[in-house]
Amino acid sequence: MELTKKQVVHRVFTMKQKRTTFSDKIRQAIKDTGMSQLSISRAAGIDNGSLNRFVRGKVGIRLTTLDILTEVLGLALVAHRNERKRIKFSDQIRQAIEDSGMSRASISRATGIDEAVLSRFVAGKVGVLTPTLDVLADYLGLELAERPDAKPKRKGR
Numbered sequence: 001m002e003l004t005k006k007q008v009v010h011r012v013f014t015m016k017q018k019r020t021t022f023s024d025k026i027r028q029a030i031k032d033t034g035m036s037q038l039s040i041s042r043a044a045g046i047d048n049g050s051l052n053r054f055v056r057g058k059v060g061i062r063l064t065t066l067d068i069l070t071e072v073l074g075l076a077l078v079a080h081r082n083e084r085k086r087i088k089f090s091d092q093i094r095q096a097i098e099d100s101g102m103s104r105a106s107i108s109r110a111t112g113i114d115e116a117v118l119s120r121f122v123a124g125k126v127g128v129l130t131p132t133l134d135v136l137a138d139y140l141g142l143e144l145a146e147r148p149d150a151k152p153k154r155k156g157r
Helices: 005-017 022-032 037-044 048-055 063-073 089-099 104-111 115-122 130-140
Strands: 075-077 144-146
Touching: 022 048, 022 063, 022 075, 022 130, 022 144, 037 048, 037 063, 063 075, 063 089, 063 130, 075 089, 089 115, 089 130, 104 115, 104 130
Parallel strands: none
Antiparallel strands: 075 144
């Protein structure tokens, strides 16, 4: 099936408009390390199949897994970088929610994330999957960046 010129222009325009999500940046960081997915999964202590499905965009990953993965990849949130003490990625997200000055109910309404899930996450009782994290990050205006003091950990080479 051949695309019309209008369809091609629409697809290119749509691709350029798409915002880069946390998940996209983490996928790219995994590719940019030069390490195999197997090496990364071993260094992070996570299942290689799960990492592979995440990298291919088939599934999200739990925030607890993301905490470990960001440590291995040397990533942190830019807005709440703390040079002296490493703050867990999930705690940085919780802090960004608290610092937003908005109620959980208003964040819930604006993002479509269930208020009970958001409240349990902020209380530290549950994690969230990366698709939920992507919605929160977009709404709160958060960016993911490489920590200047960290290099990806290379284990098992």
